[in-house]
Amino acid sequence: MGLSIAHLLRKLVSELAKCRGSPLECFYPKDRAELHYISHDEYNLLTMLYHMRRNETAYVHYLTEELTHGKVGSKAVKAGWTFAKRYSAGAISSENHGSSNAKLRVVRQ
Secondary structure, eight states, X not given: OHHHHHHHHHHHHHHHHHHHTSOOOOOOOSSGGGTTOOOHHHHHHHHHHHHHHTTOHHHHHHHHHHHXXXXXXXXXXXXXXXXXXXXXXXXXXXXXXXXXXXXXXXXOO
């Protein structure tokens, strides 16, 4: 799962960088005390993904404009929505929560 997430996010970040003509700004902490800081671009990217995963398009449009400096490209938008669709933050459906016939068993080797 982690590799899949990293791969999809790499595509998104690459497409955003192509649209804006420069890489996204990142904050590289020099020591442990600075680990809680992030750059403005990192904040906008995380916020954009948050709203994409909840299908809140008005916020997504604004944040995409911010991240690309007004040069939104279709590939960047598609990469973001692909990630959001695959890892949505929708409500847990009843078919996956509480209604299955799954049982826990102890397996001895």
